[in-house]
Amino acid sequence: MRNNTSHATVQSNWGGAILGGSGFTAASATVTVPRGGGGSSAAGSAWVGIDGATCDTAILQTGFDFYGDGTYDAWYEWYPEFAADFSGIDISEGDQIAMSVVATSLTGGSATLQNLSTGQKVTQTFSRVTAGSLCETSAEFIIEDFEECNSNGSNCQPVPFASFSPAIQFTSASATQNGQKVSLSGAELSEVIVNNKDLTRCSVSGSTLSCSYV
Numbered sequence: 178m179r180n181n182t183s184h185a186t187v188q189s190n191w192g193g194a195i196l197g198g199s200g201f202t203a204a205s206a207t208v209t210v211p212r213g214g215g216g217s218s219a220a221g222s223a224w225v226g227i228d229g230a231t232c233d234t235a236i237l238q239t240g241f242d243f244y245g246d247g248t249y250d251a252w253y254e255w256y257p258e259f260a261a262d263f264s265g266i267d268i269s270e271g272d273q274i275a276m277s278v279v280a281t282s283l284t285g286g287s288a289t290l291q292n293l294s295t296g297q298k299v300t301q302t303f304s305r306v307t308a309g310s311l312c313e314t315s316a317e318f319i320i321e322d323f324e325e326c327n328s329n330g331s332n333c334q335p336v337p338f339a340s341f342s343p344a345i346q347f348t349s350a351s352a353t354q355n356g357q358k359v360s361l362s363g364a365e366l367s368e369v370i371v372n373n374k375d376l377t378r379c380s381v382s383g384s385t386l387s388c389s390y391v
Contacts, residue, residue: 192377194364200355205277219245219339232312239288316352
């Protein structure tokens with residue numbers, strides 16, 4: 178991962194599905210890793226998370242970055258802290274990655290990635306986080322043109338957005354709201370927008386979110 182990477186800070190950089198309301202404590206989906214294009218300076222992310230759409234204080238999220246040179250990173254983040262790389266998991270084009278986040282409280286929870294193609298599984302747990310408290314007011318399933326920042330968190334700028342193929346699909350996507358499993362029905366859709374141009378086209382069918390690069 179590049180230094181000082183921040184995910185989920187500007188929603189115009191998001192493409193995907195957002196469930197809004199209250200009482201969201203988990204989000205999960207399985208994503209097939211695409212091929213990135215655009216050279217080594219280009220990048221993007223696929224992730225699931227809790228909060229960020231309406232909560233200003235914290236986001237619990239996990240996913241992977243894809244780069245235009247065909248490399249990948251697996252990461253977790255409790256925003257506003259910077260994202261951190263997972264160790265112990267490798268990601269390659271075509272792998273199926275199960276990603277999930279669970280909030281056990283407003284300041285605790287876990288982020289888990291499992292490579293279903295290799296069997297590797299990693300989990301990061303959080304307890305009594307002081308950086309910021311969750312609101313549990315949304316669950317997200319997102320493709321992102323993430324930002325890089327200075328070491329003090331200033332001057333955050335989106336990286337050049339990597340093309341990707343085939344379309345990225347979040348399958349078996351669901352969230353837990355007030356103790357009940359909910360689907361993507363009624364989710365708000367968004368697109369990655371760069372220079373006033375949509376770079377993704379996202380749609381939902383049943384429990385699957387599909388986002389194409391356009």
